[in-house]
Amino acid sequence: MKPDHQFGARRVYYNNFAAHLLNAYNPNMLYPDLPYRWSDADWRGLIEMIAAFGFNVFEFWLVPRLFCRNALESELGREFTRQLNVVIEHAHKRDVKVEMLCSLATVGPDWRTFCPNVKAEWEELRFLWSAWAQRFPELDIAGIFPGDPGGCSRNGCTAETYIDKSVEIAGLIKEKLPRAEIEFHTWGPPFFAWGIIQGPPGWQGEFAQADQHTAWVGNRQRTERSMIHLLKRLPDFPEPTSVAINLGFNADGDPKEGEDGRPWAREIAKSHRILTWNFSLTEGENAIVPHFRFERLFAQRRKEREAAPYSGGICFTMTPLLNQLSLYEAAHSFTNPDADWRELAGDFFEAIFGPAGRDAVDFLPLFEVVPDWGNYAELDLSREEYHARMTRFVSLLEDLKGSEGNRGMVDASLSPDGSHSAFGASAAPTLPLHPSPEAYRQEVLFFAGLVADLTAPAPDIDRLRQRYWDRVYAIYDQLPEHVDPRPHAATDRLIQFFQEKMRNTTTRQ
Numbered sequence: 001m002k003p004d005h006q007f008g009a010r011r012v013y014y015n016n017f018a019a020h021l022l023n024a025y026n027p028n029m030l031y032p033d034l035p036y037r038w039s040d041a042d043w044r045g046l047i048e049m050i051a052a053f054g055f056n057v058f059e060f061w062l063v064p065r066l067f068c069r070n071a072l073e074s075e076l077g078r079e080f081t082r083q084l085n086v087v088i089e090h091a092h093k094r095d096v097k098v099e100m101l102c103s104l105a106t107v108g109p110d111w112r113t114f115c116p117n118v119k120a121e122w123e124e125l126r127f128l129w130s131a132w133a134q135r136f137p138e139l140d141i142a143g144i145f146p147g148d149p150g151g152c153s154r155n156g157c158t159a160e161t162y163i164d165k166s167v168e169i170a171g172l173i174k175e176k177l178p179r180a181e182i183e184f185h186t187w188g189p190p191f192f193a194w195g196i197i198q199g200p201p202g203w204q205g206e207f208a209q210a211d212q213h214t215a216w217v218g219n220r221q222r223t224e225r226s227m228i229h230l231l232k233r234l235p236d237f238p239e240p241t242s243v244a245i246n247l248g249f250n251a252d253g254d255p256k257e258g259e260d261g262r263p264w265a266r267e268i269a270k271s272h273r274i275l276t277w278n279f280s281l282t283e284g285e286n287a288i289v290p291h292f293r294f295e296r297l298f299a300q301r302r303k304e305r306e307a308a309p310y311s312g313g314i315c316f317t318m319t320p321l322l323n324q325l326s327l328y329e330a331a332h333s334f335t336n337p338d339a340d341w342r343e344l345a346g347d348f349f350e351a352i353f354g355p356a357g358r359d360a361v362d363f364l365p366l367f368e369v370v371p372d373w374g375n376y377a378e379l380d381l382s383r384e385e386y387h388a389r390m391t392r393f394v395s396l397l398e399d400l401k402g403s404e405g406n407r408g409m410v411d412a413s414l415s416p417d418g419s420h421s422a423f424g425a426s427a428a429p430t431l432p433l434h435p436s437p438e439a440y441r442q443e444v445l446f447f448a449g450l451v452a453d454l455t456a457p458a459p460d461i462d463r464l465r466q467r468y469w470d471r472v473y474a475i476y477d478q479l480p481e482h483v484d485p486r487p488h489a490a491t492d493r494l495i496q497f498f499q500e501k502m503r504n505t506t507t508r509q
Contacts, residue, residue, distance in 0.1 A: 005273055007305050008334035010242075010312030012057040012099065012275070013050045013327065015320055016285075018148075019065055019109070020484040023288055023472050025319035025443070029080055030065055034475050040083065044090045045434035046320060051094040052432045054331035058091050059099040059143065059314065060084065062132060068108040069124075072131055081135045088138050099141035099183065102132070104166055106147045111207040111484075113147060116165045117155035129169050133176040142173045143244075145185035149207050149484070150193025150215040158195035159226035167236045174238040182241040185277060189218020189259065190226050190249045209484065216251070220258045223249060227264045234272060243268050244277040244314075247307055251373065253278040253300070255307070265308040276304055276313030280374025282326045286490045288319055288472050289367040290444050293375060294329050294341035301337035322443050324433055325349075325364075352437045353403045360400075360444075363393035367447060370497045387455035394452055397445040404437035446471060454498040465495045 003009065017027050027043075028036035047058065071077040088098045105114045105125055114121035133142065144166045151162055170182045189196065193215035200208055234241070245265045246253030253276065255262050265274050279285065281297045304310045315330035317323055328348050332339055342361060349357030366389060369379050381389075433440055454464055473487045 005309065005311045007310055008301075008312050008337075010057060010273075010275060011055045011331050011334045012059050012312065012314040013055040013331075014059040014061075014101070014314040014316050016061050016316060016318050018061060018063045019479075020482045020486050021285060021318040022475050023319065023487070024474070025288070025322040025472075027320075028475065029083075030063070030076065031475070031479070032076060032079065034478055036475060038083075040086050042434070043083065043087045045432075047087065047090050047094055047096060048432050049324065049434045050327060050331075051091075051096050053328045054335060055096065055315070055327075057097045057099055057141065058087065059101055059141075060087075062100050062102040064103065064106045064111045064148075065109045067102060067106065067128055067132065069128070070108070072128075085136060085138070088136065092138065097140035098136075098138075099143050100132070100136060100139055101143035101145060101183075101185075102129070103147040104144055104162060104169065105152060106149070111149050113150065113152050113205040113207075115152045115154045115157060115205060116161055117152075117157055122165075126169070126172060129172055130176055133173050133180075137177070139177055139180055141181045141183050141242075142170075142177065143183040143185060144169055145244075146187050146192040146194055148192075149212060150197045151191065151195070152205060153193070153195045153197050153199070154203070154205060159191040159222065160229045162191045162194040163226070163230050163233050167233055170237050170241065182237055183244060183275070184237060184241060185244040186230075186246070186249070186261070187244075187277060188249060188251075189216060190223055190261070195222075207484070218249060218259070223259070231264075231267060234268065240273070242273040242275055242311070244275045246276055246278050247300075247303060252280050262307045265310070269309045273311045274308060275311055278313065279316045282315055282330055282374075283317060283319065283323060284373035284375065285318060286486060287370045287372040287375070287494055288322070288490065289370070289494070290364060290447055291323050291326050292345075292364040292368045293326070293377075294333075294345065296374070296376070297329060297333050298337055298339065298341050301333040305337055321435060321439075324440060328431070348431065351431045352433060352440070353400045356396075356403060357400060359396055360393070363389060363396070363448070366390055366393070366451065370494050372493070383455055387452060387457075390448055390452040390455060393448045394445065397441060397448055400441055401438070404441075451498070454495075459498070461495060461499050465491065468495065 017029050019030050022028055022036065024036055026036065027038040028034055050058065065071060066077060066080060091098050105116060107114050107128070114125055116122045116125065146162055151157065166184055173180060173182065196215055196217055197211065198214040199211055245261050245268060248255040248261050249259040268274055278300065281300055282293060283291055312334050315327060317327060325345060325348050329341055329344055332344055345361045345364065346358040349360045366386065368375055368377055450464060450468060453459055469491055473491060476487050
């Protein structure tokens with residue numbers, strides 16, 4: 001096996017900054033006059049951090065709002081192009097490749113799915129792919145994925161249509177970017193919603209929230225037919241092409257009966273590099289808290305290592321300014337799936353705050369209690385004890401103020417076999433963190449204080465909900481409701497958990 005095809009060789013940091021996932025901890029790349037904009041220096045700081053953590057690919061989604069003619073010709077599109085080219089230039093200085101991910105056929109701010117079997121719509125898609133490819137002449141990888149909110153089922157479109165048209169777009173990309181690699185993405189049951197999604201009467205591909213559940217209806221026969229066709233067409237993709245395929249054809253990548261992706265992954269790996277594409281392992285796309293999902297993360301990596309010759313995969317984030325620990329753990333999960341994830345979390349905090357920082361690890365699981373995509377942990381704790389423990393965490397975080405000092409920066413690169421940690425047996429050195437360790441401490445302290453107040457004897461729920469909203473999602477007060485209205489639902493889910501579940505003597509998820 002080639003060295004770059006060994007397990008964990010490709011470690012992809014995937015930053016999803018789509019309009020329905022905007023928040024105070026994610027770059028606002030879409031609304032120049034609103035908060036959460038990042039400077040070029042912010043982006044360079046992020047690249048320094050993820051490179052030190054061990055990532056070697058930075059991936060961004062060219063979201064539908066940008067994947068349209070209006071955006072191409074706008075100041076927004078020009079500034080997006082300029083800044084991402086700055087990111088690409090700096091990433092290359094740190095030996096980090098850059099991947100642009102784009103839905104094959106989802107266009108515009110209303111997330112309309114164009115139909116490849118309608119000549120005018122397919123010609124428009126070809127134009128958009130060609131135009132955006134040329135915007136990033138130093139791009140390393142172009143990723144084609146089925147779609148968000150889903151694929152096309154009009155005019156005879158099937159999963160096979162998605163495969164065939166992806167082959168055509170891959171060839172077009174290689175004409176414009178001869179040195180670029182192609183990454184072809186599978187997702188869902190399989191190929192998210194292609195030939196499955198059922199729109200309303202007269203449907204012309206527009207996004208319909210009420211019909212999204214139909215995108216996840218699949219069956220074994222459809223899977224076999226689709227994957228057999230992919231194996232047939234794989235030789236037609238330009239070299240080099242990688243394939244992103246999870247262990248299972250469902251939202252959690254679970255290889256359960258009828259949705260098992262492992263046999264197909266092993267077959268594809270005979271000729272092409274394969275990667276995982278599992279969003280739910282680190283964050284999911286909903287609850288914004290300091291995450292702590294590492295037991296499941298490392299367990300899934302071990303399953304991937306055993307299942308097929310995977311070469312790596314993605315770490316998804318929509319909160320890079322809050323969940324730096326998740327990013328650090330995710331990189332290590334690829335290089336050493338057998339590592340002690342609790343010990344790594346302690347290493348992370350000690351690197352930032354000194355030995356006293358390790359004590360934070362005992363409190364972090366208290367945040368990961370809200371039922372959410374990818375979070376299936378259980379917690380047995382009385383309300384009084386929950387409040388007491390979170391109050392102690394607040395005190396610990398307050399005591400850590402100033403402990404980061406001027407500790408310098410280290411190269412946290414990993415050895416080829418993945419066995420080397422960035423930390424030795426002696427006192428742990430500092431990691432390059434973006435933003436600063438003090439900013440990170442303040443954000444974790446905010447959430448600790450919020451949860452301590454939510455679990456107090458008589459919390460003011462409305463006031464606490466507003467406190468959370470103003471800190472996390474205030475940008476949506478200045479925007480019309482998005483076609484995928486997650487922020488309010490995510491906020492309500494978090495607050496209602498403490499309002500309803502914490503009324504009981506114990507909470508059990």
